[in-house]
Amino acid sequence: MIWRSIFRILSPRGGAGRVSILIFHRVLPVTDDLLPDVPDARLFETRMRMLRDSCNVLHLSEALDRISAGSLPERAAVVTFDDGYADNHEVALPILRSLGVPATFFIASGFLDGGIMFNDQVIEAMRNASKSEIDAAWLGLGTLPIAGAEAKRAAIDRILGAVKYLSFDERRDAVVRLVDAAGAKLPDDLMMTRTMVRAMELGGMQIGGHTRNHPILARMEPAAARAEIEGGKADLEQILGHPIDLFAYPNGKPGRDYTREHVIMAREAGYRSAVSTAFGSVGAGADLYQLPRYTPWASSNWRYQAQFAANLLRTPELAAANASAAGH
Numbered sequence: 001m002i003w004r005s006i007f008r009i010l011s012p013r014g015g016a017g018r019v020s021i022l023i024f025h026r027v028l029p030v031t032d033d034l035l036p037d038v039p040d041a042r043l044f045e046t047r048m049r050m051l052r053d054s055c056n057v058l059h060l061s062e063a064l065d066r067i068s069a070g071s072l073p074e075r076a077a078v079v080t081f082d083d084g085y086a087d088n089h090e091v092a093l094p095i096l097r098s099l100g101v102p103a104t105f106f107i108a109s110g111f112l113d114g115g116i117m118f119n120d121q122v123i124e125a126m127r128n129a130s131k132s133e134i135d136a137a138w139l140g141l142g143t144l145p146i147a148g149a150e151a152k153r154a155a156i157d158r159i160l161g162a163v164k165y166l167s168f169d170e171r172r173d174a175v176v177r178l179v180d181a182a183g184a185k186l187p188d189d190l191m192m193t194r195t196m197v198r199a200m201e202l203g204g205m206q207i208g209g210h211t212r213n214h215p216i217l218a219r220m221e222p223a224a225a226r227a228e229i230e231g232g233k234a235d236l237e238q239i240l241g242h243p244i245d246l247f248a249y250p251n252g253k254p255g256r257d258y259t260r261e262h263v264i265m266a267r268e269a270g271y272r273s274a275v276s277t278a279f280g281s282v283g284a285g286a287d288l289y290q291l292p293r294y295t296p297w298a299s300s301n302w303r304y305q306a307q308f309a310a311n312l313l314r315t316p317e318l319a320a321a322n323a324s325a326a327g328h
């Protein structure tokens with residue numbers, strides 16, 4: 001298999017090894033017109049089978065242990081999921097278990113048992129809208145048509161673009177107004193229950209923190225950001241009954257979504273390591289509190305593997321030290 005040979009060259013065993021950390025959010029039971037970029041069960045199973053056959057898939061904690069011991073296997077890879085969607089338990093878990101692929105799930109604890117994230121509020125409001133258009137002039141978007149999947153997708157993209165980087169409170173209020181305008185009822189079963197979180201762990205998966213409410217940390221007051229990081233950890237530890245030591249920054253782009261200040265907070269909260277969404281792979285000497293992650297998106301297998309290989313050659317971007325962190 002040609003890709004195994006290429007990956008072996010790019011990520012050899014031992015001290016020069018590199019780990020590719022993949023990031024997923026949802027796995028749908030079947031394809032969804034409003035979520036064209038989200039894999040369904042069949043595509044996810046194909047990708048996981050390919051990964052298992054071309055790489056050595058490890059738990060993130062084992063990969064970290066082996067990086068520090070200089071004992072990585074060749075072609076090392078890690079699978080991670082962010083946010084805590086119920087489909088991770090319903091759809092992804094059985095596939096991962098049947099293939100013997102371990103994964104780490106970073107869960108925003110504030111949405112467990114019936115919560116819904118702001119992006120899903122927008123998506124589900126458009127899906128379930130009782131209107132054929134929606135007034136979004138107050139967001140600078142005019143009147144948006146929302147009849148049919150294509151119009152709904154376009155409206156979702158424009159609305160998410162307009163509200164994503166509002167302050168936490170402004171964003172919450174804007175989304176409430178949109179859901180109201182759409183006259184939509186929202187689902188309450190998109191995210192995991194506490195029972196599912198425990199079942200993931202019993203099923204051999206690892207659980208990590210992802211704050212409580214998934215704020216953009218860089219847009220918050222430091223005390224509020226610290227409370228989110230520490231609170232999410234405490235919630236999950238209470239559910240699982242033991243410490244957790246892996247963290248993922250919400251959104252995760254260095255410098256934009258989190259800064260050096262939040263890297264320090266994650267360490268002080270007692271996390272052992274944290275992952276970002278910067279591209280690249282992890283080798284000896286990596287910043288353990290800013291591990292890059294990547295997921296190839298090409299639909300053809302060949303291009304998917306080529307993207308995977310190219311990512312092994314990228315130098316990850318890190319959050320630079322900033323003025324507020326300089327005093328620490």
Ligand SMILES: [Zn+2]
Nearest residue numbers: 082083250251
């Ligand atoms: Zn997230």
